[in-house]
Amino acid sequence: MSDPAPSNTQRKRSSETRLGLVRRARRIMRTLTEAYPDAHCELNFDDPLQLAVATILSAQCTDKRVNEVTPKLFARYPTAADYAAADRTELEELIRSTGFYRNKTSSLMGMGAALVERHGGEVPATLEELVKLPGIGRKTANVILGNAFDVPGLTVDTHFGRLVGRWGWTEASDPVRIEHAVGELIPRAEWTMLSHRVIFHGRRVCHARKPACGACPLSKDCPSYGIGPTDPGEAAELVRGPESERLLELAGVRTEVGGNEARTAESGESTTR
Secondary structure (H helix, E strand, O other): OOOOOOOHHHHHHHHOOHHHHHHHHHHHHHHHHHHOOOOOOOOOOOOHHHHHHHHHHOOOOOHHHHHHHHHHHHHHOOOHHHHHOOOHHHHHHHHHHHOOHHHHHHHHHHHHHHHHHHHOOOOOOOHHHHOOOOOOOHHHHHHHHHHHOOOOOOOOOHHHHHHHHHOOOOOOOOHHHHHHHHHOOOOHHHHHHHHHHHHHHHHHOOOOOOOOHHHOOOHHHOOOOOOOOOOHHHHHOOOOOOOHHHHHHHOOOEEOOOOOOEEOOOOOOOOOO
16 A cells, blocks of 8 residues: 655645745744734733742643732732742632642742742743742743843743644754754744744634634745635634734735625635635
8 A cells, every 4th residue: 555645734844945944934933023013921020030920820821810810929929938938828729720729839839949049039040040940941931031031032832832833843842842943943032022923823823723724824834724724704703812903914814894704805805825
């Protein structure tokens, strides 16, 4: 029995040169910049400690829920020493709604103690020191570095890993390998904002189960185009977030008032690729 013929995606990836990949990756980066000019960390914080705490709480929890919990938490525990000396039962109750609250309580108390013992109560500004803290992995460390210290970093969460794989930037599944592969394609100065924009796009357009391919501004540069609905009307209904109108415009799609049909703004005909 002969091997199955390669898919269109496989053929496109296999025929692409390294230079072509770099150029395509940077086109995608520029389109994301246009699509999400205001992309940002969606966790609320005022200092590095607050961001570290919020990021620990965000594991298996939405940013919205974390932001509902943290105002009272930050007021109760303003310093690392406060977390180190916290009453476990009280702290668990404050963060219970974020899920996995017992493990997160251990991480917060352990991080507070480590910061007091090793860093004078201050959050360090290097990847090497951050990943030594309880509850802080490489992904969390890059969030802290990029958003609290302006040190460029790539945040490889589930959205980021899914999207760069769909774009053919890397075939790696390990977050560290993904980080290194993407870092070779994109200038270092862009890493933090690229992370935000990729995550925004994953939440708004390139969904895990049903990506809005027919309403995606990246469709021309995406080798995975077609794994979601390509009909503009159907795809437009999948687009989420306050940027929806701009995203549809960038994709050349507009929704007709009073109906579900989506057409290209230029020609009034159904969008095709």
